[in-house]
Every structure is written in C-alpha cells, then in structure tokens.
Amino acid sequence: MYQWLPFWPPISSKQGIVVDDLVIAEVVVSTLIVLTVFGMMVTFCVRYRRGSQASRAHLMRKTWRIEIGWTVATLIAFLALFAWGADIYAWLFRSPPGDIEIYIVGKQWMWKVQHPGGQREINALHVPTGKTIRLVFASQDVVHSFFIPAFRIKHDVVPGTNETLWFKADQPGVYRFECTQYCGDQHATMTGEVTVMTPSDYEHWLTDQGVGQSLAEQGESLFRQYGCSGCHGPNSTVHAPSLNGLYGGLVHLQDGSVRRADEAYLRDCILEPRTFTVAGYPPVMPNFSGQIGEDDLMKLIAYIQSLAHRSASWR
Amino acid sequence: MAMIAAEAEPTYLDNENTIASWLLTKDHKRIALMFLASITAFFFVGGFAATLIRLHLATPNGLLQPSMYNRMFTMHGVIMVWFFLIPSIPTTLGNFLIPLMIGAHDLAFPRINLMSWYVFNLSGLVLLYALIMGGVDTGWTFYTPYSTSFSNGYVFAAALAVFVNGFSSIMTGLNFVVTIHRLRAPGMTWDRLPLFIWGIYSVSIVMLLATPVLAMDTLLLAVERFVGTGMFDPLRGGDPLLWQHMFWFYSHPAVYIMILPAMGLVSELIACYARRPIFGYSGMTIAMMAIAILSFFVWAHHMFVAGISIYSAILFSLTTFFVAVPSAIKVFNWTVSLHKGAIIFDAPMLYALGFVLLFTIGGVTGLMLATLGVDVPVHDTYFVIAHFHYIMVGATVSAFFGGVHFWWPKMTGRHYPEAWARFAAILAFAGFNLTFFPQYILGNLGMPRRYYTYPAEWQSWNLLSSAGASILAVAYALPLFYLGWSLFYGKRADPNPWRATGLEWLTPSPPPKDNFEHTPTVLIGPYSYDPESDRYTTQDGVSHA
Numbered sequence: 001m002y003q004w005l006p007f008w009p010p011i012s013s014k015q016g017i018v019v020d021d022l023v024i025a026e027v028v029v030s031t032l033i034v035l036t037v038f039g040m041m042v043t044f045c046v047r048y049r050r051g052s053q054a055s056r057a058h059l060m061r062k063t064w065r066i067e068i069g070w071t072v073a074t075l076i077a078f079l080a081l082f083a084w085g086a087d088i089y090a091w092l093f094r095s096p097p098g099d100i101e102i103y104i105v106g107k108q109w110m111w112k113v114q115h116p117g118g119q120r121e122i123n124a125l126h127v128p129t130g131k132t133i134r135l136v137f138a139s140q141d142v143v144h145s146f147f148i149p150a151f152r153i154k155h156d157v158v159p160g161t162n163e164t165l166w167f168k169a170d171q172p173g174v175y176r177f178e179c180t181q182y183c184g185d186q187h188a189t190m191t192g193e194v195t196v197m198t199p200s201d202y203e204h205w206l207t208d209q210g211v212g213q214s215l216a217e218q219g220e221s222l223f224r225q226y227g228c229s230g231c232h233g234p235n236s237t238v239h240a241p242s243l244n245g246l247y248g249g250l251v252h253l254q255d256g257s258v259r260r261a262d263e264a265y266l267r268d269c270i271l272e273p274r275t276f277t278v279a280g281y282p283p284v285m286p287n288f289s290g291q292i293g294e295d296d297l298m299k300l301i302a303y304i305q306s307l308a309h310r311s312a313s314w315r
Numbered sequence: 316m317a318m319i320a321a322e323a324e325p326t327y328l329d330n331e332n333t334i335a336s337w338l339l340t341k342d343h344k345r346i347a348l349m350f351l352a353s354i355t356a357f358f359f360v361g362g363f364a365a366t367l368i369r370l371h372l373a374t375p376n377g378l379l380q381p382s383m384y385n386r387m388f389t390m391h392g393v394i395m396v397w398f399f400l401i402p403s404i405p406t407t408l409g410n411f412l413i414p415l416m417i418g419a420h421d422l423a424f425p426r427i428n429l430m431s432w433y434v435f436n437l438s439g440l441v442l443l444y445a446l447i448m449g450g451v452d453t454g455w456t457f458y459t460p461y462s463t464s465f466s467n468g469y470v471f472a473a474a475l476a477v478f479v480n481g482f483s484s485i486m487t488g489l490n491f492v493v494t495i496h497r498l499r500a501p502g503m504t505w506d507r508l509p510l511f512i513w514g515i516y517s518v519s520i521v522m523l524l525a526t527p528v529l530a531m532d533t534l535l536l537a538v539e540r541f542v543g544t545g546m547f548d549p550l551r552g553g554d555p556l557l558w559q560h561m562f563w564f565y566s567h568p569a570v571y572i573m574i575l576p577a578m579g580l581v582s583e584l585i586a587c588y589a590r591r592p593i594f595g596y597s598g599m600t601i602a603m604m605a606i607a608i609l610s611f612f613v614w615a616h617h618m619f620v621a622g623i624s625i626y627s628a629i630l631f632s633l634t635t636f637f638v639a640v641p642s643a644i645k646v647f648n649w650t651v652s653l654h655k656g657a658i659i660f661d662a663p664m665l666y667a668l669g670f671v672l673l674f675t676i677g678g679v680t681g682l683m684l685a686t687l688g689v690d691v692p693v694h695d696t697y698f699v700i701a702h703f704h705y706i707m708v709g710a711t712v713s714a715f716f717g718g719v720h721f722w723w724p725k726m727t728g729r730h731y732p733e734a735w736a737r738f739a740a741i742l743a744f745a746g747f748n749l750t751f752f753p754q755y756i757l758g759n760l761g762m763p764r765r766y767y768t769y770p771a772e773w774q775s776w777n778l779l780s781s782a783g784a785s786i787l788a789v790a791y792a793l794p795l796f797y798l799g800w801s802l803f804y805g806k807r808a809d810p811n812p813w814r815a816t817g818l819e820w821l822t823p824s825p826p827p828k829d830n831f832e833h834t835p836t837v838l839i840g841p842y843s844y845d846p847e848s849d850r851y852t853t854q855d856g857v858s859h860a
Contacts, residue, residue, distance in 0.1 A: 009760045022688050023759075030679035037650055037675045041668065044653035048846075049660070050590070056655045056847040063595040066651075067644060074643045078636040081686050086629045088688030093625055108465070142461040143555055145620065145695060149761025152692040156621045158556060159460065160549020163622055176770070180695040180763040182454050184465060185381050188766035290550060 012171040012196060013151035015092060020152065022084055029077070092153065095166040097248075098134025100127070101305070103215065103298040106137065106144035106157045106179065109186040114298060118218060119209040123192030125177065128202035129169050136263050136301070137163045138294040145181035148194055156181055162263040162301075169196040219303025222296055231285070240285070241278045247308035252279040266301050324832070326728065326825040341425035342828060347411035348726070349432055351719075354399050354407065355795075357439065361394035362791065369750075369784035372777045375769050384767040385452040386468065392455030393473060397480045398439055400707055401569060404576035405522075406431070406487055408718045409515045411726060413491060415819035415826065416509050418500025418835045423493040431486040438480035445472035454765060456566070459547035459558040463539045471537050478533040481526045484572075488522030491515055500818070502837035506600075507854065509817055509841040510593065513600045514579020517607035518572050525568040525611070532561045559621060563614035571610040573707050574674075575603055577714035578645060581667045584717050585649055587815045588664035589656030590849065592842040595648045602641035602648075609638040619690045628687055635685035639678065646675050657846040661813075662736030666717030669744040670710050677705025680755065698758025701751045709747050716743070716794065723798065724812050728825040729805030735797040743790035749783025816843055816853050 002008055002020050011020060047054050060066075102125070103114040113121045127133050137146060139159040147154040151167045179190035197205060213221075223229050231240035246261050254277040259265050269276045270292065273285035292300070327344045337345060364387045371377040371384055379387065410428065414421055422428050445451055451468035453461060462470050495508075495516050508516075536558070538544055545551030547558045586593045593599060615623055615631040649671050658664070680702040683689045693699065717740075723731050753776040762773055769777065811820035822831050838856030845851065852858045 007756050007760070019688055019692060022686065023683070023692075026683045026686060026689060030683065033679050034672075034675055037646060038672060040650045041653060041671065044650070044656070045658055045660075045668070048589075048653060048656045048658050050657045052657075054655075056591075056657065059591060059655050059846070060594070060651075061592075063598065067595050067598045067648070070647050071640060071644055075640050078639060078682070081682065082633055082636045085686030085688040085690075086632060089619070089628060089632075089691065090625050092688065092691055093628075142465055143458055143621075147692075147695075147761070147763065149692065154620050154691050154694060158549075158622050160554065161622065176761065178761070178763055182385075182458065182461070182765040184461060185385065185452070187385075188381065188763075188768045 010150045010171075010173070010175065011152070012169055012173060012175055013148075013153070014168045014170060016150065016152045018088055018091070022088060025084075026081065029081070093155075095134050095164045096132055098166060099131040101134045101136060101302070102127075103136050103302065104138075104146065104157075105140055105294045105298065106146065106183075106190075107140040107294075108142065108184050109179075109190040111146070111177075111179075111190065111192055112295070114215055114295070115206070116215050116302065117206055117209075118212050118214045119206060123190075125192065125194040126197060126202065126205050127169055127194065128197055128199040129172060130199065132166060132168050135165045135167075136298065137165070138267075138298060140294045142183045143181050144179045144183050144190065146177065147180045148175060148177045150175035151194075154180060162267050164263065169194075172196050172198055172201075215299055215302040216306035217303075219299035219301070219306075222299055223303055226288070226292065226300075228300070238284075239281060241281055243304050244307050247305045249308075253277060254279050254281075254283070263301050266304055267297055270297065270300060324827045326823065327828045328728070328825050330828050339429070341421070341429055343410050343414055343422045343425065343428060344726075344826065344830075346428050346432055347407050347409075350402065350406040350410060350435070353432070353436055353439065354402055357394050357398035358791075361391050361399055362788065364388070364391035364394065365784065366788060369781040371767065372769075373781040375771050375774055375777075377767055379767070381767045382452060385454075385765070386450035388765060389451050389454050389468075389473075390446055393442065393451070393477070395707075396455055396569070396573075397477055398435075398442065400573045400711055401484060402435065402487075403573075403711065403715050404580060404718065405491065405515060405518060406435070406483075408511075408580065408715075408722060409491060409576060410487075412722065412819055413494055413512065413515060414498070415725075415822065415830055416512055416817050417495065417498060417503050418818045418831065418837065419494065419498035420829045420831065420834075422490050423497055424490045427486050427490050431483045431490070434479060434486065435483035438476045438478075438483065441472055441479060442476035445469035445476060448472070456562060457536055457558075458562075459536070459539070459555050460549075462536065463543075463547055470540055474533040474537045474540070478530055478537070481529045481533070484522045484526045488519040488526070491519040492523060495519075500834050500837055503818075503854075504837075506597070507837055507840040508600075509579075510582035510596070510599055510603075511576075511579040513603055514576045514582075517603045518575040521568050521572050521575070521607050521610060525565050525572070528561065529565040529569075532558075532565060535561070556618070556621060556623070559618050560615065563617045564611075567614040567617065568610040570703070570706070571606055573711045575606060577670065577711045578603060580714045580718045581649065581670045582652075583815075583817070584663045584667040584714075584721055585652050585671075586842040586844060587721075587813055588659045588661060588667070589653050589846075590659070590844045590851070591652065591656040591846045592844060593648070594652040594654070595644075596840065596842070598644060599648055602644050605641040606638060609634065609641075613638055616685060616690075619687060620694050632685055632687045636682070639682055639685065642674075642678055646671060646678065655846060657849065660737075662731070662733060662740045663717040663721035665737055665740035665744075666713045666720070669740065669747075670713040670717065673705050673709030673713060673744075673747065677702055677709055680705065692761075693758050695764055696758035697754040697762045697764060700764050701754035701758060704751045704754075709751070712791075713743070713747075716740070719794070719798075721813070722819075723801070724808030725819060725824045725826070727802055727805070728808055728823075729801045730808050730812065731794075731801045731805060732797050735793065739790050739793040739797075742786060742793070746783050746786030746788075746790050750780050750787050751783070753777070753779045753783075811853075814851055814859065816841055816851055818854050821853060821855060 105112045137157040139157040144157040155165045231238040271289040277283040451473040545553045547553045612634045616635045808824040843852035
C-alpha cells in the first residue's frame with residue numbers, strides 16, 4: 001500500500017497497513033511542524049537581521065493570549081494522536097484466538113520454533129497467508145524481544161512468563177525477524193526468516209517435514225511422565241481441578257481473585273501451584289519450579305489447550 | 316608589583332596560583348573550570364568509543380570483535396550520560412554563573428561544591444577501572460537478568476561508579492536549590508530571574524528527587540550480582556520488569572536533567588543576539604517547572620513492548636503527550652522571540668538556532684515514540700537512537716557549546732576567534748544531521764540497536780552516518796584548539812562584550828574572586844533589549860546605548 005514510498009520497509013500483514021496509516025499521518029504532521037518552525041525561523045532571521053530596514057515598532061508585549069492559543073491547539077492535536085495510537089495498540093496486543101498457535105522459545109542466541117503438528121525449526125518460521133497466527137513465547141534465560149519488521153509487530157520475551165503476539169500475513173514472501181532486546185555477545189545474530197506461503201504450499205511444507213507426534217501428543221506423554229495424570233487424569237480419585245475445558249475460561253482462585261486461563265496462567269500454575277490455588281481445592285500440588293524446561297512447559301500447555309477443544313466438542 | 320595589585324583587584328584566575336590554591340579552592344568559578352576540564356576529558360573518552368562504533372558500523376561485518384563492540388556502546392552510553400551530559404551544563408556553566416547571575420559572592424555551600432568535584436572524579440576513576448580491567452557489555456541500561464546473572468563484564472564496578480557519581484549530582488543539585496532560594500541579590504525576585512537560572516533551578520529539583528532512586532537501583536543491582544538476592548530473578552520470585560521500572564523511574568527524569576538547563580541557556584542566547592525580550596517569559600518558566608514535575612510520571616513509556624498491561628501503557632502514553640505540550644510551547648516561544656529582533660549571527664546564536672531546530676526534530680519524533688501504535692515497530696531500533704541523540708546531542712550539546720562560547724570572555728577574559736567558532740558551529744550542525752538523520756530511516760527499515768552486524772542492503776545508510784560522524788568529530792574537536800589558542804592570544808574582553816543585560820556582565824571579565832565589589836541591586840527583569848532604538852538596560856536599571 002505504501003510501497004511507492006522511498007526507503008520504506010515491506011509491509012506484509014494486516015497490522016502493517018493499520019500501523020503504517022498512523023505512521024504516515026505522524027510523519028506528515030511532524031514534517032509540517034518542523035517546516036513551520038524552520039520557515040518562521042528563516043523568515044525572521046532574514047527579515048529582522050541586524051541592520052535590515054524592517055520596522056521594529058509595536059513589539060508584542062502581551063503574549064498570554066497567543067500562548068494559551070497554541071497550548072490548547074497542540075494539546076488537542078496531541079490527544080487525537082494519542083487516542084489513535086492507543087486504539088491500535090490495544091488491538092495489536094489483545095490476541096484473538098489463533099487459527100494456528102506456534103510456540104517459540106528464545107534463548108542465547110536462537111529462536112526455537114515448535115508447530116502444533118510437532119514440526120520444529122530454528123531461526124525460521126513458516127506460516128500460511130490469511131490465517132490468524134498466534135505466537136506464544138517463553139525465554140529460557142534473559143530478556144529477548146521478537147520483532148518482524150514487515151509485520152510491524154514486536155514484543156519483549158521476559159523470562160518467567162509467557163507472552164503472545166498475533167498477526168495475519170497477506171503477502172507470500174520471505175521476511176526477516178530479529179531479536180531487538182540486547183541479550184549478550186551474539187545478540188546481533190539472533191535473527192531468522194519468516195516464510196509466508198499460500199495455504200496449499202504450507203500444507204505441503206508441513207507434510208514434507210515428516211509428521212511425527214503433534215505438540216499436544218508430546219505434551220500428553222509428558223503429562224503422564226511428570227505424574228500430572230495421577231491427579232488431573234480422567235480416572236483419578238484425587239480431588240484436583242479438571243483440565244477439560246479449562247483453557248480460555250475464567251478461574252476463581254482461593255484468594256478471591258479471578259484469572260483468565262491463558263498460557264501465562266497455566267505456566268504459573270504448573271510452576272508455582274501454591275500461589276495460584278483454585279478455590280475449593282486443597283493446596284496439595286507439588287511445586288515444579290525449576291523442574292521443567294521451557295520446551296516441555298510449552299508442550300504441556302499445548303496439551304491442556306487441546307483438552308479445551310476436546311471438551312467443547314463433547315458438549 | 317604591589318602598586319599594580321593595589322590599582323586593579325586581581326581576578327579569580329590570578330589571585331593565587333599554586334596547585335593547592337586550585338585543588339583546595341572554594342571559589343565556584345574555579346570549581347566550574349575544574350568540572351569543565353573533567354567533563355571535557357570524559358567527553359573525548361566517550362567520543363572515542365563513539366568513533367569506534369561508527370567506524371565498526373561502516374561495513375556490515377565491522378572491524379571489532381562482537382564482545383568489544385558491545386563493550387564500546389556500553390561505555391559510550393555510561394560515560395556520555397553520567398560523566399558528560401548530566402553534569403555538563405549544571406556543573407560548569409551553572410556553577411560559574413549562578414552566583415554571578417543572581418548577584419551572590421559564591422554558592423551557598425562552597426565546600427560541598429568542591430566535594431562534589433572530588434566525588435565526581437572518584438566515580439570516574441572507578442569507571443575507568445572497570446573499563447581498563449575489561450569493560451562492561453550490558454548497555455547503559457543494565458537490564459536484568461542479563462546484567463545480574465549472565466554478563467561476564469565488570470558490572471559491579473560500573474554500578475558502583477554510577478552509584479558514587481549520583482552523590483555528586485545530589486550535592487550539586489542541593490547546593491543550587493539552596494543558593495537560588497537564599498542568596499539572590501536585593502530586588503532579584505523570582506519573576507526577575509534569568510531563564511538560565513530557572514532552567515538550573517528546575518533541574519536541581521529533579522536531581523535532588525530522582526538521583527536517590529538511582530542510588531537504590533545501582534545498590535540493588537550490585538547486591539543482586541554479588542550475593543544473588545533474587546530481586547530481579549524470576550526463578551527466585553523476582554521480576555526483571557521491576558528493574559526496568561526502577562531504572563526508568565530515574566533515567567527518564569535524567570533525560571530532562573540533560574535538557575532543562577539547555578532550554579534555559581538557549582533562552583539567554585536568543586534574547587541577547589535577537590536584541591529583544593524573550594517571548595512569553597512567564598510561560599517559559601511555567602513550562603520548565605511543568606516539564607520538571609511531569610518528567611516523573613512518564614517512565615514506563617520505555618516499556619511499551621516489555622509486557623506491561625495495556626492500561627498502564629495507555630496511561631503512560633497519555634502523560635508523555637502531556638509533557639510534550641510545554642516542550643512544544645517553548646519551541647514556539649523561541650521562534651517567535653526572533654520576530655522584530657535585530658538578529659546577530661555570532662557563533663553562540665548559530666548554536667542556539669541549531670538547538671531549536673534539532674530539538675524540534677527530536678521532539679516530533681519523540682511524539683511518534685509516545686504514540687503507542689507507532690512505538691511498537693520502532694521501539695529498540697535505530698529510530699530511538701536517532702531520536703534521543705537529536706535531543707541529547709543535537710540539542711543539549713549544541714546549547715552547551717553555545718554557552719561555553721557566549722560566556723568564554725567572562726570565564727577567561729579573552730575573546731574566542733569568531734570566524735573559526737562560526738565555522739565549527741555550522742560544521743557541527745551539518746555533521747550532526749548527516750550522522751543521525753539516516754538512523755531514523757534505518758530504524759524504520761527495522762535495524763535494531765546494539766547490533767554489531769547488519770544485512771548488506773543497509774550499508775549505504777550506515778556509511779552516510781559514519782561519514783557524518785567524522786565531520787561531527789572534527790567540529791567537536793575544533794573548539795579545543797581555537798579556544799586553547801585564545802587563552803593566550805585572544806583579544807582581551809570588556810566586562811560586557813555582547814551588550815547583554817544579566818548581572819554577570821556588570822563585573823570585570825574575568826571577575827574578581829568575590830564576584831562583585833558591591834552587591835548589585837536589581838531593579839528590572841532580564842532581557843530589556845530594545846531592537847527599535849538598539850538600546851538595552853542591564854538588570855541594575857542602567858540603560859546603555
């Protein structure tokens with residue numbers, strides 16, 4: 001849409017167009033402000049240079065009217081820009097349910113990508129056009145930040161929680177992604193390529209990877225391995241919250257607070273269950289903090305997510 | 316000899332000339348010159364790191380090892396922020412001019428002033444120790460948990476240096492606030508204070524209130540790194556975002572510590588060289604105090620993509636727009652202050668005009684960064700680098716250079732060579748824009764900051780930027796030579812070579828040790844210039860042709 005602009009980066013997502021409308025508007029407003037200041041300055045400097053014949057009579061001495069005038073004018077203009085920007089931000093950072101959820105772990109210095117079907121890649125990401133892609137991030141060490149310039153999306157990946165980003169790509173092609181939060185020696189090499197493909201090419205790509213176990217299936221075996229199924233499984237006799245239909249809903253906690261069961265919540269509950277005891281259940285679950293790596297956590301979360309879909313179909 | 320001394324009172328420079336008379340001096344003017352020497356040394360150390368950075372980035376693969384490159388940008392940031400920009404205008408021109416401008420004989424606490432200089436240099440030595448032992452590679456922001464658990468640099472020593480440095484800031488700020496409250500000459504009411512004093516006053520308050528937080532930050536960082544308290548470590552119940560909140564709670568006001576004195580200073584230059592009163596004096600004072608207060612409520616705009624809640628992001632975006640309003644008013648007022656003037660284009664005025672333009676460009680791009688939707692793609696890219704260099708270097712350093720030239724005759728009793736100075740001012744403006752404007756474009760294209768390598772298609776912009784940096788380096792080094800030359804061969808200066816109105820021009824150049832023979836009485840406000848008759852009235856009420 002703005003590809004005719006010189007020195008402009010490629011735009012390849014719905015977000016790119018929405019964000020760029022505002023960027024262009026602000027570039028125009030900024031240029032006008034700078035040109036106004038520059039124009040006034042040059043005009044005054046030429047006209048009122050020392051020794052010029054221009055009249056200096058009737059110097060403005062009462063100034064507050066003018067000052068209040070431009071204070072109010074700038075304030076109104078600023079509030080309009082603020083509102084426009086805030087609106088876009090809330091849309092960018094409130095992820096809708098994804099058609100495809102992809103899990104990405106950042107670590108010094110690579111991005112490890114896991115697709116729901118179990119396909120894995122490093123410093124590369126393959127996605128189809130026209131689908132809402134939801135990325136779920138975790139960091140294994142320091143703060144990283146995931147940025148796809150062509151999609152105009154970015155989010156820091158802070159250790160100790162899960163972060164999400166979403167996008168809808170519309171132009172097939174190969175685009176750069178990079179880490180934008182300084183993370184040590186090889187920060188500058190923590191980059192990769194996102195390949196946007198048509199849906200049919202994407203299907204081919206997925207099958208070419210050799211389909212093994214899906215992420216949720218891998219999570220299910222971990223679910224047994226770590227002993228989770230003993231309490232949360234269907235045949236358990238222990239009084240533990242059922243995980244069917246949990247993901248995406250609201251959970252009432254013992255301390256009276258209510259949380260949405262998103263990735264960050266599930267992660268917190270696995271690692272620090274005593275802090276997030278569900279109302280009506282005894283705090284008996286052991287603490288898994290430091291016991292489960294980021295990769296396995298994501299598989300477990302993918303499994304719990306799959307239970308949400310399953311129970312929905314039972315109803 | 317004795318007879319000559321009896322005729323003319325000795326100046327502050329030659330009343331005593333032993334080394335001890337300098338190192339133990341309590342004279343604010345001498346301490347100002349000592350600060351000037353210290354920060355100039357640090358400016359060139361930080362500038363050396365910048366030179367290496369730009370040389371390295373001239374080609375995609377560079378010439379330094381990655382670990383060396385990372386150490387260079389960290390040292391560049393730490394030195395330029397804490398050892399040059401924050402002390403730059405307050406400790407040198409502020410120190411020298413506050414008593415002279417308000418009609419006092421010295422600062423309120425001369426010994427604390429001297430101690431501030433020693434503490435500053437002590438912190439500088441600690442930092443140089445960290446640099447020589449192997450450097451730090453965390454970036455000047457020391458983000459956790461990288462700085463606490465992963466970096467193998469001298470983080471502890473660097474944090475200690477910043478910790479100690481903060482006390483110098485606090486002492487200087489305290490001294491200035493008390494001086495401006497208590498030592499004004501008779502008749503120097505708040506609405507007659509020169510805007511430079513208002514700038515220093517507002518910044519001193521920010522220094523006093525914000526710098527203790529920096530001390531807490533660096534202390535916690537050092538303790539966490541040393542004994543692993545887990546404050547910022549998610550594995551032990553801490554939170555990396557806590558560091559970011561605490562760090563920016565100081566470091567955003569710090570940005571205003573750098574710009575507020577420059578705003579005041581430039582107002583002095585524009586009024587004097589446009590030969591007319593500044594437009595909207597009280598608006599200017601209100602704007603500076605508003606910026607000082609609002610600067611404490613905008614810190615999280617550095618964290619819009621860090622994972623703060625959408626609501627707090629919206630709140631901090633709004634406060635950031637609020638703080639931009641007084642800044643915009645100041646730009647309009649400076650520009651209109653040229654209207655119906657009788658403008659003289661001496662070097663200080665060229666720096667001042669450059670300041671206004673570069674501050675405006677830095678300001679409007681700051682608005683873009685304050686806009687939430689726009690910040691997301693350009694955050695942590697070269698767009699941000701370009702933006703804050705326009706403010707901190709383009710604006711603050713221009714103002715500092717303009718001020719040093721303007722008050723050079725007062726400080727040294729000698730004129731600087733005007734032609735050279737104008738040449739350097741224009742060169743600096745051109746070199747600056749060539750260096751940093753391409754970085755806006757690089758940022759929009761998606762080049763992240765702190766990258767030691769980049770794709771080949773971005774080379775032409777980086778090359779332009781590096782070329783500009785070489786011009787800028789020459790422009791910044793030039794004054795060292797011609798100002799040094801002028802110390803010995805410059806034309807002797809009158810008490811008031813620029814026909815300016817402030818009290819500092821009522822006393823000889825250079826001033827005697829006690830500043831004024833008799834404490835002046837102030838009858839009028841600053842900036843009584845009349846462009847129509849080309850007369851001006853100094854603040855003691857005497858009209859001059």
